[in-house]
Amino acid sequence: MKYDFTAIEQKWQTRWKDEKTFACVNGDTSRPKFYGLVEFPYPSAAGLHVGHPRPYTAMDVIARKKRMDGYNVLFPIGYDAFGLPTENFAIKNHIHPAVITKQNIENFTRQLHMLGYSFDWDRVVDTTDPSYYKWTQWIFLQLYKHGLAYKTTMPVNWCTSCKCVLANEEVVEGVCERCGAPVVRKEKSQWMLKITAYAQKLIDGLDTVDFIDRVKTQQRNWIGRSTGAEVTFQATTGDDIVVFTTRADTIFGVTYMVISPEHHFVQDWKDRLINWDEVAAYVEEAGRKSDFERTELAADKEKTGVMLQGVKAINPVNGKEVPIFISDYVLASYGTGCVMGVPGHDGRDWAFAKKFGLPIIETAAGGDVQKEVYTTSDTDLIVNSAQFNGMTVAQAKEAIVDWLEEKGIGHRQVNYKLRDWVFSRQRYWGEPIPMVWCDKCGWVPLPEDQLPLLLPEVESYEPTDNGESPIAKMTDWVNTTCPCCGGPAKRETDTMPQWAGSSWYFLRYMDPHNDKALASKEALDYWGQVDWYNGGMEHTTLHLLYSRFWNNFLHDIGVIPHAEPYAKRTSHGMILGKNPHYVGSVETEEEKQALIDKYGSQAMRPSVKMSKSLGNVVNPDDVIRDYGADTMRLYIMFIGDFEKTATWSDESVRGCKKFLDRVWNLNEKLRDGDDYSAENEQAIHKAIKKVSGDIEAMKFNTAIAALMSLVNDFYAKGATRGDYKALLLMLSPFAPHLCEELWELNGYGGQVCLQSWPEYDESKTVAATTRMAVQVGGKVKANIVVPADASDEDVVAAALSEPKIAKLAEGMRLVKSIVVKGKLVSLIFKAQA
């Protein structure tokens, strides 16, 4: 018989909602607190896709178990609702983005309810709500007041389709991460946040938190710390050319210098350059290229550049004059924008020297630098470097910098790849930046009592071609008075990027209705850090880094108690769909070839990202309608290793439904007895141990497998009401509706989600006797059954008396035996002499 999942699920969802079963309280010191967080969704028009339930169900399972473990659990949800898709939809359909956002949020809320998540629905936040973004703006003002927000003109990434500036993190392979249109470089005046001031803190903070390694590694790589030295070379103009190098040990091998085309020296030296026309042409060309084109060309193509004729540089360690080039392989935005060219031991420099016929000097022995670049190891010996000859590379790195420091021409220096965060967007649907421009006073922050600065109503959301926000057309709003001198002034018309609202939402959940502060001190102290934050790997270098930055800052200015926002971070794998163009899906060679011709390497993959065009999108609504939310939850947890990508399979969904039907049908077959039955006791204790540990370790798939095994046992041996009760308790975080219903039908009392998690007794997880394998020479030859507490001697004796083993042992001498308790015994024989 199958159970009526639709009715049951609705019944319990309504009850949880009406009774506020999962509302938590601030400051309940009678219980330990647990704050579990999932990334709040962007409420798109398409609704929830199957990617959402994976992390949400996982954290819901954990939250439900933590409640049963006696914790006061904060498990909130909200909406990250500012953003481009909504704005684009608004432009197309002439509907206000706020209206669209409201509809989408309603739809998402409906879908999330249908999955039975135990969110505290009284704490929902919406980043587009003025009572929320008031505090986003407030944080911006604090950043400004502490010198961490500034406006500057700089080349930025400009999306040609969105007509909007993008952060470096939003540019992927030279195109806009969102719309795929080409990104070009454009000079624009932009608000910036000085995240670089926190580069070291963001690295150091990683040592204080429990993030999975790949997240830590990716963040470290992204911040890109490198230690080296800054060294001053003199130009023949008298200017100091400062270079950054991590290879001070190669300084005697410098045969040329390169400065980036954007460097101010180029303009400074204009009058002295004999080949100015050539230089100017190169500079112009480089400026036209986007960052992507510059790096794209880098891969294999030849190095380009122009020698600055009329100026030379002098190597301070040996007084040698070397030529100076401009080349776009030197980036203006990293280090000092100048590098020393050491072709012997750097691949790029080697290629450049070959192209321009520059001399190549070896400074570490081991290769033939005239033939090819030699990548040194730390233990190679230094040559051609005066008093440093004979040292190892590692020693010389230190000794040469010491010597440069003594002579006052160099010092140790740390550089980071991380750039400041471009914080302006020329868009409507974002938080207004609360700043006012006054011709007399310059940029003036809006007084805090004027927050929130509301988004004005505009007629058109279309961005302008000159790169201004649509808000710029609202002159009534733009024209204001200077908060400082009272004179006429203009408001900033750029808005904040989508990352702003999500950079602190986890704090707002702690006290979402507070209108005096972003959250009360009591709430911030009580909830402290997020205990467990699960989210996608794609946010590692964006949201996760940005929010750590804001949190560190808010801690530094005394607003919040912890520097690091998240004590623990885990990450789930993506859910893929079946590839309809997979070569394995057709029979004949011709068909296979046709697919390869048409789809190329795409055809070789059995699974691909779900997309409308491939028709492999799975809609959670359909799954819930056909199989129920409990089956959906169970399947998505059973699909495979939580951290790895997985492929959706309708057949396997049915397997999970079947399991829940078996649980339901078992209810009819129960025997009396409120205790665990003798025949099931051991299996139950084992299952409790396994499931408890697996949930904590996010090994949901094996936890469910253990429950399936337990149900198989119950079918084979029969089960008492007591046995069944344990099963329902353990299954309830995964399939909460079904378990509540069965709990009620059996009259166990109360609601299953409010019960205590069952405990296991270690001694009852092992049987009185245990089966052990007997290995001879490392191969299993027989099995024996011995008492669980048998001594090693007894085990060996039992093994030797086993008939098969006894036969093998004839004429042999036992030289060694290894006993692995409860597992196996390994015997090594030698022929008797």
Place this chain on the structure above:
RNA sequence: GCCGGUGUGAUGGAAUUGGUAGACGUAGCGGAUUCAAAAUCCGCCGAUGGCGACAUCGUGGGGGUUCGAGUCCCCCCACCGGCACCA
């Protein structure tokens, strides 16, 4: 190029971190039930050889350490993710 990860039956995936490879689930095969089908319940299900008990092989490929290797070490191959002229 650099960093991280993965590779196990027809298939999704397990394997207590060096201890009986393939748990659990799909699909498949057989049986029970049924007028029949679906559903349900029970059983079989890595490959090769053998009627058989059993034997041999088997975790991308090749070496090694070990009584014992999917797991550790060395060298390859393939795929996935991230970064990429960062001096």
